Amino acid sequence: MQANIAVGLIETSSIAKGIESLDAMCKAAGVKPEVHLPISKGKYIIVLSGPVGEVEAALSRGIEIAGDTVLAKHIIRNVHSGALAALNKKVKADKIEAVGIVETKEALPALFAADAAAKAAFVHVAEVNTGKGIGGKGYFTVVGEPGAVRTAVAAGVKAIGEDAVVSRIVIPNAHEHLGAVI
Secondary structure: OEOOOEEEEEEEOOHHHHHHHHHHHHHHOOOEEEEEEEEHHHEEEEEEEEOHHHHHHHHHHHHHHHHHHEEEEEEEOOOEHHHHHOEOOEOOOOOOOEEEEEEEOOOOHHHHHHHHHHHHOOOEEEEEEOOOOOOOOEEEEEEEOHHHHHHHHHHHHHHHOHHHEEEEEEEOOOOOOHHHHO
């Protein structure tokens, strides 16, 4: 299900430039900061939400201010509500058959990939971690039927490209104890 809002993502290699970009983005358009924080390796991440045009304007301004410190930038039009609900938290699934995990080199591509995964197949987005406490990388976890999880993982990887991926796995018949981890 889509949330009928857009999400803009910027990851910078500078905390100071990230904060300056956040300020410029909020001044440029009517957007709401969902996540804005420093993460490992001196990086700064910003996730903004709002109407598509507002997010596009804010993202453009943020990229301009951040300049060559931009590590990743994405816009998600009509973000999937499951991806947004699992942003930096765990959302328990009723039942776990198969588990899919995609680990990304940078933090924010994980959200972009999770959105693509959730739109590609009927899966539950269990978590989208955008770098907090994991060394500046990102990952997302989906659960569902094995075929749907395979499709979702493939779509997530395709959305960000192989070069952005550290690892991807699909566990077809997950052990019941995995539910405590996910």
